[in-house]
Amino acid sequence: MSNLPKNDTEFNLQQILLLMNYLTKWLIHSGVGYTEFSAALKPVFYQQAVNELERIEKKDTISAISLLSGLHRKDITMFKDATNEGKLITQADVSEPFSIPARVVGLWVAEDWPEQMPFYNLKQTSFVELVKKVSMEMHPRSVLNELVRLGIVKQDRRQVTLQKRSFIPDQSTQDLRKFLTQNLQSHINAGLHNILFPEQTSFLEESVRADELTKESVQMLTRYSIELWEKYSEELLKIAVECSALDKGKSDANQTFCLGIYQSDL
Structure with missing residues (x-):
């Protein structure tokens, strides 16, 4: 029997689960379990279902949102009530279990x-x-x-x-996590845009891969890639600073440019 995905939805789920292995590693390491995470995801699924219905110009009824998101109608009602009251959907009266x-x-x-x-x-x-x-x-x-x-x-x-000191956030490690989150957001946003909206201008989203390498070769490529990036990023940053100075004060200066690079030895 074939092990190939039956449809595109199932294939997409398989790909996302590969990413979730890494995100779940982060969650478990941080003390966040399945129950807390799944509860925290409810407003995310709600909002994305609303966004999709708006994109396809369909009314965001409770039934439609439930069908797209898989959320219980009771939770959706709570989110809608919060929105109508001018609250954030994260302030909705939806029970979220704590560990x-x-x-x-x-x-x-x-x-x-x-x-x-x-x-x-x-x-x-x-x-x-x-x-x-x-x-x-x-x-x-x-x-x-x-x-x-x-x-x-x-x-x-x-x-x-x-340990009272554990309640005092370590600013340096928090900054590292924020930078990681921002980089991942930019990367996945570019890739999804290219997949979901092929008729629009594509973002740069490519990588160079080489297999069957020795540890020494990987170390050499790592050093070389760092050297290239330091030179390239310095030149790009100079141009970015110049553009920022030229655009300062303009009414339409509300865009962000991001170019990232990563190296991994999977």
Whole structure:
């Protein structure tokens, strides 16, 4: 029996799932599970369904949005109500579950539990008691292991300590994640534009690939590509600065130009 996709929709889903392997790696590493992520996706699917109906000039009825997005009619109603009230769709009254570890930390801070306490102790406040106030189903040891992995708590023998510094965002690492997100957005936007709107002007979206290479060859190509990019980006940046100076103050100066490059040794 053939393993080829039955239709274009199924093929597209297979390709997106390949990308999701990397995004899911990022989510899991950050402590975000399937339940929280799928809930957070609801307004995204809602908005994109509305955008598609607008593109094809169809009315954005609850049924039409539900058909395109796969969302429950109740959620769609909530999003529509939020929009009609002038709110962001992310402010809609749609239940979004929080992970047990996140709720444990939230309760720990909100109710001012001791910053340090034993994992388990019948005679005094303990981490086990805290977890059981949130959930009787999740094992406290599993919750502790997850919080330790995320760097939110520290365990020293039988003592569990809340790491207050973990609540202070690291600006440098946040900036790196923002840059990655912006670069991925620009890249996928260019590629999707070329696929979905072939009748329009295409964006530059190409790559150079070479297979069956030794580690030494990959290292040599990496060094050479960095040298080329440093030279090319410097020249392009000079022109971009000149264009920015010429366009400054113009009423139609509302466009953004982005050219990126990446290197990988998959």
